[in-house]
Amino acid sequence: xxxxxxxxxxxxxxxxxxxxxxxxxxxxxxxxxxxxxxxxxxxxxxxxxxxxxxxxxxxxxxxxxxxxxxxxxxxxxxxxxxxxxxxxxxxxxxxxxxxxxxxxxxxxxxxxxxxxxxxxxxxxxxxxxxxxxxxxxxxxxxxxxxxxxxxxxxxxxxxxxxxxxxxxxxxxxxxxxxxxxx
Numbered sequence: 001x002x003x004x005x006x007x008x009x010x011x012x013x014x015x016x017x018x019x020x021x022x023x024x025x026x027x028x029x030x031x032x033x034x035x036x037x038x039x040x041x042x043x044x045x046x047x048x049x050x051x052x053x054x055x056x057x058x059x060x061x062x063x064x065x066x067x068x069x070x071x072x073x074x075x076x077x078x079x080x081x082x083x084x085x086x087x088x089x090x091x092x093x094x095x096x097x098x099x100x101x102x103x104x105x106x107x108x109x110x111x112x113x114x115x116x117x118x119x120x121x122x123x124x125x126x127x128x129x130x131x132x133x134x135x136x137x138x139x140x141x142x143x144x145x146x147x148x149x150x151x152x153x154x155x156x157x158x159x160x161x162x163x164x165x166x167x168x169x170x171x172x173x174x175x176x177x178x179x180x181x182x
Contacts, residue, residue, distance in 0.1 A: 004101040004109070005092045012095075017160035019091035019151040022133035029082035036072040043068055091148050093160050095168065098138055100146055110146040112138055114165045122154045 005015060043065050090101045098117065100110040117140055124134035134154040138161070139145045151157060 003090055004107070005090050005094070005099050008099065009094065010096065014095045016093045016095060016164045017157060019136075019148060019157050021086050021089075022131065022150060022152040024131065024133075025082065025086060025150070029079045029086075032075045032082070033072075033079040034075075036068055036075045040065065040068045040072055085149070089149065091151065091157075093157070093164050095164060098146075098161060100148065112140040112144055112146070114161075114168050116140045116144070117161065117165060120158050120161055122158055124154065128154075 005018070009015070047062075047065065084104060085102075088102065088104045090099070092099050093114075097114055098110075098112045102108050117138055119137075119139040121137040121139070122134055123137070128134040128150070132154075133150050133152050135148055135150055136154045136157055137145060137147045148154075148157075
């Protein structure tokens with residue numbers, strides 16, 4: 001199935017750049033599931049190593065397993081949610097516009113024509129600077145503005161927007177052969 005951006009291309013329009021989620025987004029999604037799973041397995045192992053329950057220590061393991069089980073359910077929900085968001089979000093720059101699409105069952109899009117983009121701002125935390133991720137806020141004429149989720153290489157994405165804007169404005173056109181300087 002073709003992506004929304006590919007399906008929405010107009011005549012002569014080409015995709016210049018696509019934003020992608022940073023590598024740690026997947027890692028944190030899976031970590032939110034695997035950490036409580038590891039703790040649950042550890043508690044299960046420890047409980048199975050105890051002698052026949054004579055004291056209240058078995059109740060402590062049972063309570064711990066229930067609490068970690070709830071944490072595991074929350075981790076599974078978080079992991080699925082993050083992976084669904086990643087797989088249903090498209091962000092790109094075409095030769096004519098910025099496009100962002102989000103959603104599974106319903107769809108929300110944000111599109112700004114390149115000539116209408118007035119400002120582009122990058123926000124990176126200290127960790128974002130080290131690992132090269134951040135958000136990009138694209139401000140259009142009037143009240144239009146959209147902020148991307150955290151993406152990998154936000155400066156490169158902004159560079160793609162600027163290059164596309166210059167190209168559409170004719171600023172990258174080669175000078176005529178009969179033009180003289182000076």
